[in-house]
Amino acid sequence: MLNVEATCQQPDDAHTFSYQGLHDGNTSGKFQIGQSFQTKEEVVMSVKDYSIRRGVQYRVMESHHLKYVRRCKEFENGYTWMIRMAFRQRKSKWEVRRYNGAHTFLTTSISSDHRQLNYHVICARIYQFVRADAAVSIKVLQEATESTYGFRHSYRKVWKAKKKAVAQIYGDWEESYTELPRWILRMQATMDETVTLLKTSPVRVGGEVDESTEYFHRLFWTFPLCVEAFKYCKPLISIDGTHLCEKYGGTLLLAIAQDGNSNMLPIVFALVEGENAERGLFFLSHLRQHVTPQEGILVISDRHNGIKAALEAPDSS
Structure with missing residues (x-):
């Protein structure tokens, strides 16, 4: 069911972290006193990336909103690697305050089982690829x-990182669903006479309707250029649907026309x-009302149960 919230609330930026600027990690393989970072997340990810590249393990000795300290897992055995970073309130940045130099306790190869090598680290590495x-x-x-x-990461781990x-x-x-009302308004502001119909459903809590929140139900839309172009197309439309296989499922419906040169033209869209x-x-009635009011239109469709039943319904003409 497509029962996600469709209200126009702004996302909470306080809980959002962008990896832009971190995608290259600590490519030099070194830290230095005074080196700065914008956020604690960048601090943590840079140390993780460094330790993964060098195949070493470390322990977090201190971590809070003003200080972050890590040292080599073998610190007690004479390996002195340690890094301490602190938040400088005057600069509003994190800085490296102490660094004992590069790791000297190294493994011969990097292991895919490295405890710091999770999909969050991979996300930082592939961020710019996905952004592009x-x-x-x-x-x-x-x-x-x-x-x-x-070494090659598993398909699932990289898939989670990309997600x-x-x-x-x-x-x-x-x-994304919360953005729909704003997206619709922008379309209408950009192209006059754009047709959009957003249907929402009320939320029920313990049998009572919560008037403060509505959830996405259905959406129909078409563009004025599509409506105008259909006047010069063959009196024929093809209707098809594709299942949405991500988190909320549902079906994307499309009506496609064909011009005299057999070029394909999508004319209406709907999410149901x-x-x-x-x-x-719901789809056919708005298609007829806004794009194909003329008689004699031939409809081609596969065995889509919803379309077939709607065409056979007494009130579909």
């Missing part, structure tokens, strides 16, 4: 991280919560 192309394949991202760490990067860049699923006569009628 959200459709970048997992295989390409696996190759990119392999060139950095010397997190996408959420950092574009917002998570709830935020599944396949049945009610959803199909």
